Amino acid sequence: MSNLSETIRQRVRERAGGRCEYCLSHQDYIMGFLQVDRWKPVAKGGAEE
Template sequence: MSQSSRGDSVRARVRMEAGDRCGYCLSRQEFVFAPLEIEHIVPTSRGGSDEVENLWLACRLCNSYKGTQIEAIDPATGGRYRLFNLRTQSWAEHFRWSADGTTIEGLTPCGRATVLALQLNNLLAVTVRRSWVQVGWHP
């Protein structure tokens, strides 16, 4: 198998396993303008690999805010925690939607640190989610 074919098959596998959604904000591919990106859970600059076990989907906004971060401060405790691991942790254990469906609330130190580090409730995201809620697309 050529390098390109392997890359295509890895991308297809990650996309399928992620359900064509951003692993952080849960935005679906059909509702975002840019293609969802292959995210390195542990960035290669921090020792992460290109193996499928270290890859997931992220929207461009979440991926750009994450950058090379692997940990962040929990605003409730002041402690430093690893960011949410898209492959090994359950979204519902660390996050929930606000009552109106527009913001993501962190339930654990990891969840709160991830919400803050990735700016999951930035003005653009909340504004777009509000529109998605109004037309019944979200959450």
């Protein structure tokens, strides 16, 4: 899991409305937990926050 702050994680969860932003499945129908990932990895030049 990335080292994003909890504030950013919460904002992403609220914006997504409990859905995966890739496939739009609701978290209630996914086996496991939704994860918050970066658009561009830090190793590939992405921002830290």
